[in-house]
Amino acid sequence: MATGRGSHLMLGYQKSVSAPAGDHAMCWLADLLKGKEKMANELVPESPLAQLQRQLDAARAELQDFTYAVSHDLRAPLRHINAFAQVIAEDWPDMPGEVAGHLATIRQSAQLLSSQLEGLTQLSRLGLQTLNVQPVDVGALAQEVAEEVAAKYPQQPVQWQLATDVPQVLADATLLRQVLVQVLDNAVKFSCRRALAQVELTWQTLEGGRCQITIRDHGLGFAPEQAHALFKVFGKLHPVREFPGLGLGLVASRKLMERLGGAIRIEGLLGEGCCVTMDVIRS
Template sequence: MDETVLRILSIEDNPADARILQKNLSPIDRFSNFAIVEAACLQDALHALSHAAFDAILLDLGLPDSQGLETVRQIYERAPKIPILVMTGLDDEDLAMEALRQGAQDYLVKGEIRRPWLVRAIHYAIERQQIVEQLQKLNAELARSNRELEQFAYIASHDLQQPLMSIGAFAQLIAMKLDRHLDPKIERYLAQIGQAVTRMQQLIRDLLAYSRIGIGDRPTDLTDCNRCFQEALANLRSTIAESGAVVTTDDLPSVRADPAQWVQLFTNLIGNAIKYRRPEELPRIHVSVRQQWHEWCFCVRDNGIGIESEYFDRIFQIFQRLHSEREYPGTGIGLAICQKIVESYGGRIWVESTVGEGSSFFFTVPRNQ
């Protein structure tokens, strides 16, 4: 703290205890420059709070016109942004602990108060209150950011999709109108318009999914990962059939996670393993899991084309692609979505790979306590 005078409201009805506080807070150095305002009852304290600003409050729980937690409640309601340090007798510690739960920052035991402890406790309480206010501000900014993301999601799903649908529809109308008189070059152009519209719609859907991750309440129910795995296979049914992929799994645990996000996680990772397969070999993908310390570590292993180590970090960045759209279609958001899902649950995701042999994507999630 600097040399600024800290204004302290001392709410104490015992004159002897009030004098001890005054003595302990008398100025000695630049770290203990206090201005004390005394109040001997709750009403005097509330009056003082209405007419002056304070940096901290020293509160005795036993006042002539208020006792115990009711005192804390009324002071906290009047001045929620001023740190409260409760003064308690030796036999009132349980009450003091409850006062902390009601909004007090700290408590001090009368008879054991020493100047260094008191000065330090006041400074710490003020600093903690400043941290609390910063966290509240950050939470408010986060809530505002989430509202903006929700607004973006609305725009993406309506205002951006509608023009694309119109472009696609008009391209189809032109093709129908010209019918057999359609020039092959024009037909190719219209087909390219349709393909571009389809890619843009998928890109918007992926951006929408990416923006929504982490918005809303954290899940409290357990999710069966075996069921999520089966739903992911159902999503990939045609891709698996076309490629002849063999996808197997260990018995998977239940985790505290959003089931839709976990289905998407498995779908993206298994879908990528099938997409980046070696042409001369049937794709084989296995999902395994192991328990380590306080978390589950999942692994999606394949026998595909592999990834060079210099790209291990880059592939998780949004819109980052190692191959052209013609070689491997996609939007370049899939692994970024996987990373955002995993990290939203306090986990991490990484890859280990050998070119020409395959890749193993690992991700962790905290175990359920």
């Protein structure tokens, strides 16, 4: 049977011999081609690679759900701990110094864990954001982020050397901006022991329509064999008291770059700074 759009259907026909009220005939039509296609799809075995990919996607979704649920459910007990510690401090103003110190440790630990849980929640949601891929002016975006970072560290003079001729790349501007914020913020933060922080952004063309963006600083750096630890959850190589942070920024940056079809790497030398390289799709 030909349709009005020029395609063809293979129909199965069935009629009813005894019609209701004796004055109507009833029949049923079924598209046999669709039925055959469905049966064929069900009979074709799933390839090992497709099966592994399906299992991996399911595991990732389950992990995201678990991380969000755990981080969400633990917040209420932490709020209670912090609130009761505050009540004790207010009701016992003349408590011994040792007790006051223990109480302060309890509150600080609860606040730290609360921040870590919030970070995990945000990390678990990175894969759920809808992408808005379009040409992005990396040079202008980096300049904008650099101004914000400089305002965050008013006591730290910074010499920015940001290439202005960076070609446009195909990316989600919001996600790429988050990566640049993390990398440039780290570059300045870990250069605090220098009288003048120096941050350089360069680029080069890669094969396959890609572009490599490199951000280099001359800060504390790290031992090369420790680079892998920076992409682990809560991975930190320097004292938290001197360099605040949760150790989630680079983990998030890697996930964001993977979502953009790119990659991020980091190299460093202790006392000489580090170099962050991002591979992105050129517009």
